[in-house]
Amino acid sequence: xxxxxxxxxxxxxxxxxxxxxxGHVIMKNFMDFNFxxxxxxxxxxxxxxxxxxxxxxxxxxxxxxxxxxxxxPPECSNNVVEQCVKKNIPAVVLITAGYKETGAIGITKxxxxxxxxxxxxxxxxxxxxxxxxxxxxxxxTLFLPDYKLKRPSQGEIAFISQSGAFGAAILDWAAxxxxxxxxxxxxxxxxxxxxxxxxxxxxxxxxxKAILIYLEGPRQGRALYDCIKKHSxxxxxxxxxxxxxxxxxxxxxxxxxxxAGSYTVFKSAITQAGAIEAETSEDMFxxxxxxxxxPKPKGKNVAVITNGGGFGVLSADALEKYGFNLPQFExxxxxxxxxxxxxxxxxxxxxxxxGDADVNRYEVTxxxxxxxxxxxxxxxxxxLQTAPLDPxxxxxxxxxxxxxxxxxxxxSAGGEYTQILLKSLENEGIPAxxxxxxxxxxxxxxxxxxxx
Amino acid sequence: xxxxxxxxxxxxxxxxxxxxxxGHVIMKNFMDFNFxxxxxxxxxxxxxxxxxxxxxxxxxxxxxxxxxxxxxPPECSNNVVEQCVKKNIPAVVLITAGYKETGAIGITKxxxxxxxxxxxxxxxxxxxxxxxxxxxxxxxTLFLPDYKLKRPSQGEIAFISQSGAFGAAILDWAAxxxxxxxxxxxxxxxxxxxxxxxxxxxxxxxxxKAILIYLEGPRQGRALYDCIKKHSxxxxxxxxxxxxxxxxxxxxxxxxxxxAGSYTVFKSAITQAGAIEAETSEDMFxxxxxxxxxPKPKGKNVAVITNGGGFGVLSADALEKYGFNLPQFExxxxxxxxxxxxxxxxxxxxxxxxGDADVNRYEVTxxxxxxxxxxxxxxxxxxLQTAPLDPxxxxxxxxxxxxxxxxxxxxSAGGEYTQILLKSLENEGIPAxxxxxxxxxxxxxxxxxxxx
Numbered sequence: 001x002x003x004x005x006x007x008x009x010x011x012x013x014x015x016x017x018x019x020x021x022x023g024h025v026i027m028k029n030f031m032d033f034n035f036x037x038x039x040x041x042x043x044x045x046x047x048x049x050x051x052x053x054x055x056x057x058x059x060x061x062x063x064x065x066x067x068x069x070x071x072x073p074p075e076c077s078n079n080v081v082e083q084c085v086k087k088n089i090p091a092v093v094l095i096t097a098g099y100k101e102t103g104a105i106g107i108t109k110x111x112x113x114x115x116x117x118x119x120x121x122x123x124x125x126x127x128x129x130x131x132x133x134x135x136x137x138x139x140x141t142l143f144l145p146d147y148k149l150k151r152p153s154q155g156e157i158a159f160i161s162q163s164g165a166f167g168a169a170i171l172d173w174a175a176x177x178x179x180x181x182x183x184x185x186x187x188x189x190x191x192x193x194x195x196x197x198x199x200x201x202x203x204x205x206x207x208x209k210a211i212l213i214y215l216e217g218p219r220q221g222r223a224l225y226d227c228i229k230k231h232s233x234x235x236x237x238x239x240x241x242x243x244x245x246x247x248x249x250x251x252x253x254x255x256x257x258x259x260a261g262s263y264t265v266f267k268s269a270i271t272q273a274g275a276i277e278a279e280t281s282e283d284m285f286x287x288x289x290x291x292x293x294x295p296k297p298k299g300k301n302v303a304v305i306t307n308g309g310g311f312g313v314l315s316a317d318a319l320e321k322y323g324f325n326l327p328q329f330e331x332x333x334x335x336x337x338x339x340x341x342x343x344x345x346x347x348x349x350x351x352x353x354x355g356d357a358d359v360n361r362y363e364v365t366x367x368x369x370x371x372x373x374x375x376x377x378x379x380x381x382x383x384l385q386t387a388p389l390d391p392x393x394x395x396x397x398x399x400x401x402x403x404x405x406x407x408x409x410x411x412s413a414g415g416e417y418t419q420i421l422l423k424s425l426e427n428e429g430i431p432a433x434x435x436x437x438x439x440x441x442x443x444x445x446x447x448x449x450x451x452x
Numbered sequence: 453x454x455x456x457x458x459x460x461x462x463x464x465x466x467x468x469x470x471x472x473x474x475g476h477v478i479m480k481n482f483m484d485f486n487f488x489x490x491x492x493x494x495x496x497x498x499x500x501x502x503x504x505x506x507x508x509x510x511x512x513x514x515x516x517x518x519x520x521x522x523x524x525p526p527e528c529s530n531n532v533v534e535q536c537v538k539k540n541i542p543a544v545v546l547i548t549a550g551y552k553e554t555g556a557i558g559i560t561k562x563x564x565x566x567x568x569x570x571x572x573x574x575x576x577x578x579x580x581x582x583x584x585x586x587x588x589x590x591x592x593t594l595f596l597p598d599y600k601l602k603r604p605s606q607g608e609i610a611f612i613s614q615s616g617a618f619g620a621a622i623l624d625w626a627a628x629x630x631x632x633x634x635x636x637x638x639x640x641x642x643x644x645x646x647x648x649x650x651x652x653x654x655x656x657x658x659x660x661k662a663i664l665i666y667l668e669g670p671r672q673g674r675a676l677y678d679c680i681k682k683h684s685x686x687x688x689x690x691x692x693x694x695x696x697x698x699x700x701x702x703x704x705x706x707x708x709x710x711x712a713g714s715y716t717v718f719k720s721a722i723t724q725a726g727a728i729e730a731e732t733s734e735d736m737f738x739x740x741x742x743x744x745x746x747p748k749p750k751g752k753n754v755a756v757i758t759n760g761g762g763f764g765v766l767s768a769d770a771l772e773k774y775g776f777n778l779p780q781f782e783x784x785x786x787x788x789x790x791x792x793x794x795x796x797x798x799x800x801x802x803x804x805x806x807g808d809a810d811v812n813r814y815e816v817t818x819x820x821x822x823x824x825x826x827x828x829x830x831x832x833x834x835x836l837q838t839a840p841l842d843p844x845x846x847x848x849x850x851x852x853x854x855x856x857x858x859x860x861x862x863x864s865a866g867g868e869y870t871q872i873l874l875k876s877l878e879n880e881g882i883p884a885x886x887x888x889x890x891x892x893x894x895x896x897x898x899x900x901x902x903x904x
Contacts, residue, residue, distance in 0.1 A: 101796075102796040103796045106796075143839075144837050144838070144839065147869060148836070148837045148869045149837040149866070149867070149869075150867040150868060150869075161762070162762070163760065163761055163762025163763075163765075164807075165759070165760030165761065165762060165763075165807055165835050165837075165838070166760055166761075166762025166763055166766075166835075167762075168835070168837055169760065169763075169835050169837060169864075169865040169866050169870075170865060172837055172865070172866040172867040172869075172870065173865050173866055173867055173870075173886070175867055176866075176867035176868055176871070214762065216762075216765060242762060242765040242766050242769060243765050243768075243769065244769040244772075244773070245768070245769055245772035245773065246772065247768035247769075247771065247772050247778040247801075247802070248765050248766070248768035248769035248772060250768075250800070251761070251764050251765045251768045251800065251802045251804075252765045254761075254798060254800055254804065255761030255762070255764065255765055255804060256761065279889075280770075280887055280888075280889040281766060281865070281887045281888065281889070282886065282887045282889070282890075307617070308615065308617030308618055308621065309615055309617065309618075309703070309706075309707030309708065310613070310614070310615025310617060310618025310619075310666065310668075310694060310707070311615075311617075311618055311621075312703050312707065313615075313668060313694040313695050313700050313703040313704045313707055314618075314694050314700070314732075314733060316695075316697070316699035316700035316702075316703045317694060317695065317696045317697055317699075317700035318732075319699065320696075320697035320698065320699050320700060321696070321697065326699040344553075344554040344555045344558075346706060348702070348703065348706055349699075350699070350703045352703075352706065352707060355616075355617055383617050383618075383620070383621050384600070385596050385600045385601040385617075385620055385621060385624055386596070386617070387595075387596065412621075413621040413622060413624070413625050413733070414601075414621050414624040414625055414628075415601070415602040415624040415625055415627050415628030416602060416628055417599060417600045417601075417602075417624075418621075418624065418625075419628070434625070434733075434734065435732055435733045435734045436732075436733065437731075437732040437733070437734070438734075
């Protein structure tokens, strides 16, 4: 598996000079991304592509190849994989479509593919997939240009998506939000490498702190359960199950050929095994960002600090809805906070530090709440539009959150200026949410985190 | 009330030359926004502000004044309002804080203010408020600079927010999403003009197609119920109630002094009266955009069309969760769609037109679904990142949606490129949502729309 995520040499089989072909786009991706190893284009019709010597077969490359990306037409894709096996290539990403998703002939082709790789050292991601994106290894088989699909920066969330297009759209969204990832994999028809292989690998991977999975149906339900159970105490595993009900699972069957099975059974199994369910596509990264970067709260007592009363009220509503408490602060907290608040203020939780709050008022109140024994977690609402609040608030929040003794989640809504500041917070591992509801749901997910 | 939303002459009482003062920021807002009427700064210490002759009292302005914006210190704000009454100014926005929110002295001040305007022709929005933003009248009393707080363009949603800071943050967000509004009002302590006055006015206002209210507590519960009941069949009224539970309603009491009352009673009353409840802050504009621009579906039968299978599966899940059906298409629909789909495809609902779908494939399938008698509403998932889909998709969706015989909601997730195209769709009155869940919740809200 390591060769998928840390290759030193890559063969791009089906590379092309034609800028409209995937074989060109992917080769260019690797070069633009400054892939540090060696790239070997393979195409019998060309002598050179993008300045690199082109080979007529992967078998003619003398050097050892760690990773082969295959995007030849379906007529010869199995032959090419056979060559990869012959050359002892440990990792193959088979982009080519035209397998079981296309009907009877494709199914036969897929069975043949399975035979080809059986009992060999070659592992295959695919076929009919968009493959890999890895900001550390600098590999990128997503065949969409950067202007349409932004790539996320280096981060700590590994993202596995059974649906390629869904995964790509979410990556694009994440990139624009400043959310980083450690690795992205979409395995398409999943002829070989599956969720279990990937979970096992990412559990050992030092860059990954949380694993996020979009799953229509597991290939081996029982084995997935065992795998999650074995590992979920080490790193959080978040699963969005698609194909929950009748219409959805019919759709999943025709989409990825997955037997979705009973949602109720699946849900209770993965939850029991220690995975955390994301109910919606927005929950996925909402939860993953909290789980990757913030500690588990010791209890359900939450403080809300806000410079906009409305967000305080909505946060209190959401906390109560999801079973949290808003205890009063300890006496010493109240007296500390009183010192820096306007005379007429009363010190409640939610704590409204009002519209003229500056960075200092946030600093005093957050630090006081972090020390307060009545408080297990803090939701900080920041309306960044107000006049007295300057961009230093980002540094303040990062520095008070460094100890990570209590989880801290941010609520902040706004436009471009706000988004720029929230991206900086995101880079520091402090998750920000556009609504109190989403922050509180994520805090609830954090309650399910293991203590490790 | 009309003078608030269509003033020809505005006095800015407390205007200032000091660029750090609100009196400067607001005067500059009006000028930068190209307010078409006449602006009269009032400040006894200045002769001229921003090139305009400055008056030492509003009483010294000879011309009739439609709207006075008051931001003098609290020591003299009641006196100034008294002068406005004397000059027969019909509309006063009283920004000045320091009233009941500050304790006993403030409460006395607020009672005095009530006496001053009682039985006069002067109506007051405020005090302690951020006031108005109106892209048609080109009035703007929001005292935050444009780089921090973007202003929305002209649209058809009237937005009333009891919380100023919350309202401003949401406006900023809406502007960045390309969501337009007709009018924005935040009335602060609500000494005079309240939700009922505003609903009555916006019901008659031709620019407004839906009314959105963030409310911590009504001033007169029974009267609000009657008002909603009287009008809700004409234009949709969407209400986000804050202060639902104990902690939240305590917070509301200290925030806007509202007695939140029983949420259960409130919820059943407003729903019975025909308002539509937004449960979260994201629901608000999600629902309003659908309700302002899309027709009520005739039934619960929904078609899903997608170029990404995963979004189809998730949409089917969400539809079933919220009580919708996904019927099969009529025979003639299936045969029409079959003509343009790849050979191996089967025509189901959700309809996966697969990753190589171009604008034409969307056109044929959407038009077929619009004609299909089995279908009441259409959810169109568009992954704009794919290679064959060019920006013409925006024009196509706009043109097929022109008849508005069946509601059409878009699901599309992505980054900058996607957001640019979705903004164009938004301008055409076609609401786009970042997740299937949010589109389906909004479709559910559309079911509650009146037929008018």
